[in-house]
Amino acid sequence: MSALARICESVEAHARFVREQIRRAREDSKFRAALLKRWRAIRASIATVQTPTGIELPTLALPTSNDPGEIARYLFGEGFPGEFPFVNSIYREMYLPGSGGRMPEEPTRLFAGLGLAEDTNERFHYLTQHQRSIRLSTAFDGPTLYGMDSDADGVFGKIGEGGVAIDTVEDMERLYDRFALGDERLSVSMTINGPAPIILAMYVAAAQRRFGGKVIRKLRGTVQADILKEVQAQNEIIFPLEASLRFLADMVAHTTEHLPRWYPISISGYHIGEAGATPVQQAAYTLSNGFTYVELFRGRGLAVDRFGPRLSFFLDCGLDVEYVALARVCRKLWAIGMRDVFGAGEAAQRLKLHTQTSGRSLIALGFKNNLTRTAIELFLAYLNATNSCHSNSADEPFTTPGEEYVRLAAHAQSILLEETGLFRHMMNLFTGSPGMRILEETLEKAILEEFRTIDRLGGVLAATEQRYQRSQIQEAAHLYEQQTGDGTRPIIGLNRYPASTESFVEPKVVRTPRSRKQLQVDRLRKFKHRHRHQSARALDELAGVVESGGNVFAELLKTVECCSLGQITGRLFEVVGRFRPSV
Amino acid sequence: MAASVRLLTAVPICDGHDSAISTINLEFIHHGIEVVYLGYHRSARDIVRAAIQEGVDAIGISSYNGGHVEFFAEVVALLKKQRAAKIGVFGGGGGTITKADATIMQRKGVDRIFFAGTPMEEMIRFAREAYGGRRRRSVKLPRFSAGKRKTMAPCIGITGPGGAGKTTLIDELVLRWLKVQPDARIAILSHDPSIVGKGALLGDRATMIYSQDDRVFMRSLATRGRAGGLSPETAQWVRTMKHGGFDVVFVETVGIGQEAMPFRSKLVDKSIFVMSADYGSQLQLQKIAMLDVADIVVVNKGDLAGAPTAVAEVGRRIERGRSGQRVIATVAKRHRDPGVDCLFEELRS
Numbered sequence: 001m002s003a004l005a006r007i008c009e010s011v012e013a014h015a016r017f018v019r020e021q022i023r024r025a026r027e028d029s030k031f032r033a034a035l036l037k038r039w040r041a042i043r044a045s046i047a048t049v050q051t052p053t054g055i056e057l058p059t060l061a062l063p064t065s066n067d068p069g070e071i072a073r074y075l076f077g078e079g080f081p082g083e084f085p086f087v088n089s090i091y092r093e094m095y096l097p098g099s100g101g102r103m104p105e106e107p108t109r110l111f112a113g114l115g116l117a118e119d120t121n122e123r124f125h126y127l128t129q130h131q132r133s134i135r136l137s138t139a140f141d142g143p144t145l146y147g148m149d150s151d152a153d154g155v156f157g158k159i160g161e162g163g164v165a166i167d168t169v170e171d172m173e174r175l176y177d178r179f180a181l182g183d184e185r186l187s188v189s190m191t192i193n194g195p196a197p198i199i200l201a202m203y204v205a206a207a208q209r210r211f212g213g214k215v216i217r218k219l220r221g222t223v224q225a226d227i228l229k230e231v232q233a234q235n236e237i238i239f240p241l242e243a244s245l246r247f248l249a250d251m252v253a254h255t256t257e258h259l260p261r262w263y264p265i266s267i268s269g270y271h272i273g274e275a276g277a278t279p280v281q282q283a284a285y286t287l288s289n290g291f292t293y294v295e296l297f298r299g300r301g302l303a304v305d306r307f308g309p310r311l312s313f314f315l316d317c318g319l320d321v322e323y324v325a326l327a328r329v330c331r332k333l334w335a336i337g338m339r340d341v342f343g344a345g346e347a348a349q350r351l352k353l354h355t356q357t358s359g360r361s362l363i364a365l366g367f368k369n370n371l372t373r374t375a376i377e378l379f380l381a382y383l384n385a386t387n388s389c390h391s392n393s394a395d396e397p398f399t400t401p402g403e404e405y406v407r408l409a410a411h412a413q414s415i416l417l418e419e420t421g422l423f424r425h426m427m428n429l430f431t432g433s434p435g436m437r438i439l440e441e442t443l444e445k446a447i448l449e450e451f452r453t454i455d456r457l458g459g460v461l462a463a464t465e466q467r468y469q470r471s472q473i474q475e476a477a478h479l480y481e482q483q484t485g486d487g488t489r490p491i492i493g494l495n496r497y498p499a500s501t502e503s504f505v506e507p508k509v510v511r512t513p514r515s516r517k518q519l520q521v522d523r524l525r526k527f528k529h530r531h532r533h534q535s536a537r538a539l540d541e542l543a544g545v546v547e548s549g550g551n552v553f554a555e556l557l558k559t560v561e562c563c564s565l566g567q568i569t570g571r572l573f574e575v576v577g578r579f580r581p582s583v
Numbered sequence: 584m585a586a587s588v589r590l591l592t593a594v595p596i597c598d599g600h601d602s603a604i605s606t607i608n609l610e611f612i613h614h615g616i617e618v619v620y621l622g623y624h625r626s627a628r629d630i631v632r633a634a635i636q637e638g639v640d641a642i643g644i645s646s647y648n649g650g651h652v653e654f655f656a657e658v659v660a661l662l663k664k665q666r667a668a669k670i671g672v673f674g675g676g677g678g679t680i681t682k683a684d685a686t687i688m689q690r691k692g693v694d695r696i697f698f699a700g701t702p703m704e705e706m707i708r709f710a711r712e713a714y715g716g717r718r719r720r721s722v723k724l725p726r727f728s729a730g731k732r733k734t735m736a737p738c739i740g741i742t743g744p745g746g747a748g749k750t751t752l753i754d755e756l757v758l759r760w761l762k763v764q765p766d767a768r769i770a771i772l773s774h775d776p777s778i779v780g781k782g783a784l785l786g787d788r789a790t791m792i793y794s795q796d797d798r799v800f801m802r803s804l805a806t807r808g809r810a811g812g813l814s815p816e817t818a819q820w821v822r823t824m825k826h827g828g829f830d831v832v833f834v835e836t837v838g839i840g841q842e843a844m845p846f847r848s849k850l851v852d853k854s855i856f857v858m859s860a861d862y863g864s865q866l867q868l869q870k871i872a873m874l875d876v877a878d879i880v881v882v883n884k885g886d887l888a889g890a891p892t893a894v895a896e897v898g899r900r901i902e903r904g905r906s907g908q909r910v911i912a913t914v915a916k917r918h919r920d921p922g923v924d925c926l927f928e929e930l931r932s
């Protein structure tokens with residue numbers, strides 16, 4: 001039986017197990033006594049806290065019912081925070097202040113990238129100036145995302161737009177300048193997919209240049225590298241799928257061994273959602289992609305408990321009602337699948353989650369309303385106990401955010417977590433409501449239904465090749481636009497209470513000046529010229545490793561020392577071909 | 584009846600934001616417009632070449648990753664250079680193309696930019712009014728497109744059920760041809776079924792990455808539901824292409840059913856029937872009419888588990904048919920596939 005079918009069965013088996021525990025809690029007195037004893041111990045272990053207004057509250061909200069059946073349902077069905085199946089959260093404490101009265105590590109992680117490496121470096125320092133933990137999240141420009149050099153034909157206008165231009169290991173050194181890359185409290189995330197192994201190799205090489213070889217084991221961070229959702233939604237796969245998956249597996253094999261604190265893949269639903277998928281489709285495709293990677297890496301001889309804890313997830317959070325509970329359901333399905341189908345231990349059962357508020361829900365007309373939209377989405381993201389979060393800026397429909405709107409977006413998170421009383425006194429303040437439970441059940445059923453459909457198509461890889469996910473997403477996107485058009489989806493300021501077009505204002509946009517673009521081209525050319533004697537040989541060696549089946553990532557660590565991104569992808573295209581899109 | 588408006592749509596180089604254009608394509612075709620879709624991450628050169636070859640009235644570009652002022656200007660300039668300035672250029676990119684940008688772009692020759700929040704009806708109305716009834720499409724090779732060969736080009740017909748991999752196979756053959764013969768000129772006539780309604784979405788170009796080359800002339804025709812997988816214009820185009828100085832002409836039909844035999848009355852010189860290795864039972868095999876007449880049968884997706892059996896079964900089925908037929912197993916989606924190499928050699932010899 002295929003993995004997805006087995007996961008569906010395991011989820012059903014788990015539901016039966018929970019029902020059985022509820023029954024025993026109600027009918028089996030010995031079982032009940034033990035359960036209530038445990039429950040009392042849990043209760044007693046929960047600290048209390050005083051709010052500024054002087055009332056006293058427990059730091060964790062537990063069901064108030066004394067019905068043993070309800071208690072069993074909570075403990076086995078949802079799991080105490082930090083316990084299987086992790087519906088409430090993967091850790092016991094989430095955003096509660098630590099001993100110093102502040103959170104040990106802020107969950108805020110803002111995605112940024114603009115202009116050249118130095119410009120983005122400056123933005124990173126601006127964003128993290130007040131943070132104790134440094135969480136950098138890097139957006140690359142179009143040419144970098146597609147593995148092209150800045151001096152390639154026809155890309156000049158795109159240099160440094162929508163992200164940072166990176167061509168060489170030297171750019172990578174500039175990008176994270178004045179950050180201590182081996183530091184405990186620093187982590188770097190990179191949103192790159194098609195050329196992910198090359199870019200990560202540049203990062204490792206740059207870190208090594210700056211801090212020596214010892215830093216490598218200490219490097220903390222994430223590279224997106226989720227190639228399946230590129231085929232399905234984001235369109236940044238550049239090599240054929242088979243070759244892409246092999247490069248990915250090589251990278252995972254290498255980081256698991258040599259960069260033990262690195263997350264080599266971020267299994268992403270965000271792009272699926274933003275491309276237009278419904279929340280159920282987003283969850284179903286993302287989770288099924290995740291399970292496919294698990295099978296793939298196991299097929300490479302990696303142990304699930306080695307790489308499993310290094311998988312991470314990335315979900316969207318929009319304004320549709322599903323987002324009240326979507327991540328909660330995802331955590332549960334992942335945990336059950338990992339434990340019961342793949343035999344994973346607890347660390348690998350935990351779905352580590354980054355959330356981004358929805359860009360697509362942000363509207364150009366009357367764009368300041370986007371502050372409100374994002375604030376609501378942020379609340380939902382934290383309600384779902386996300387481990388880190390990006391909040392979009394109000395100028396999202398127009399541009400890489402300007403400083404003013406970035407600051408507002410970052411402050412929105414601080415206001416929610418530090419200023420309001422919603423998350424800082426008590427964990428799980430809102431969970432367990434009847435509405436939330438109804439949603440969870442509905443979502444779970446619908447996601448499993450999608451799993452079965454994908455399974456019938458022959459599994460994730462076959463369905464992807466048949467364009468199943470793509471066509472479903474496109475259909476949902478079309479419907480969304482139709483609903484916006486006919487008003488069944490009210491959007492304030494657009495199809496309801498529209499502002500007059502005369503009063504329409506645009507924010508200031510962030511663009512990269514021509515002279516900066518030219519600088520990038522010039523220094524890339526100099527780099528190529530300086531390394532002209534080494535590069536041809538390095539590329540030959542790389543091609544040799546690809547042909548002979550060696551670990552491509554290990555070789556890339558050497559190649560990036562003297563070759564640019566475009567030189568490397570160019571050579572790899574010759575060996576493995578190009579991705580053939582099916583639109 | 585030919586559709587009154589024919590457009591080419593695409594997303595610029597280094598940009599994969601295709602959600603907007605996918606929706607807009609659907610809206611266009613539901614409203615009777617014919618759309619040749621080139622896909623995302625496409626250079627200005629690829630876009631302009633395709634627009635001229637396809638004889639469209641206008642190019643619609645959806646751009647999100649910045650650099651739109653330069654990109655649209657490049658498209659307009661290239662059109663002018665190719666003496667195809669009559670092809671219109673329009674597009675959108677949500678809020679990323681500001682009002683001020685749009686003004687500059689229009690000054691540089693772009694007809695219209697659609698800002699975020701524009702209702703779909705407005706775009707359809709614009710396309711019809713600005714580009715409808717502009718000119719009659721004739722079966723003629725555009726200047727620059729013809730090859731230099733003096734003799735008539737051999738014409739290879741490729742047919743088979745939908746999803747068997749015909750398009751990929753042709754593109755892989757083109758890749759080899761261009762590599763082996765640097766002065767080669769190739770023509771491709773591709774067919775796409777129309778969707779319900781009056782328009783058509785012609786999407787083969789997006790998949791044929793190696794065929795977007797100055798040495799390749801490609802034209803996409805809508806079959807408008809006509810039986811046989813070809814279009815009323817097919818014969819005329821084939822004739823024009825054969826005499827166009829090309830080294831080879833490929834004709835690809837839409838996906839066909841079991842009984843169909845699309846190539847009649849010497850339309851092509853050689854016919855290839857492409858089928859997937861997972862065709863089902865032997866009984867199914869008996870019913871496939873093309874197996875009796877195709878010069879070459881390609882069993883694609885040779886990486887599937889049942890492929891060796893499939894090849895053997897097809898071989899036996901053919902032995903009972905007419906002589907001289909060949910069966911070749913391929914994995915067209917695989918780079919440098921030896922099966923495709925073998926087919927290529929067969930066609931070149």
Ligand code: B12
Nearest residue numbers: 162163359396399599600601602643645649675677699701
């Ligand atoms: C959806 C989206 C994505 C999805 C795309 C999924 C997909 N397959 O399309 C995902 C999440 C994958 C994505 C990724 C990225 N994105 Co994005 N994305 C958006 C978003 C949220 C919406 C765009 C959209 O599709 N809207 C829906 C359409 C239907 O509506 P519309 O845009 O308003 O367009 C209207 C008109 O303009 C018109 N129109 C549009 N095109 C055309 C064409 C024609 C011919 C016509 C007639 C009309 C027309 O029709 C629409 C209806 O009125 C925008 C921000 C925003 N809120 O607008 C950012 C945005 C476009 N993305 C941006 C960026 C930077 C990226 C990335 C580069 C980020 C990175 N560094 O990794 C990547 C690149 C992806 C890639 N492969 O190229 C930036 C661009 C910034 C800039 N130019 O300076 C934006 C503005 C967000 C931001 N502020 O940072 N993105």
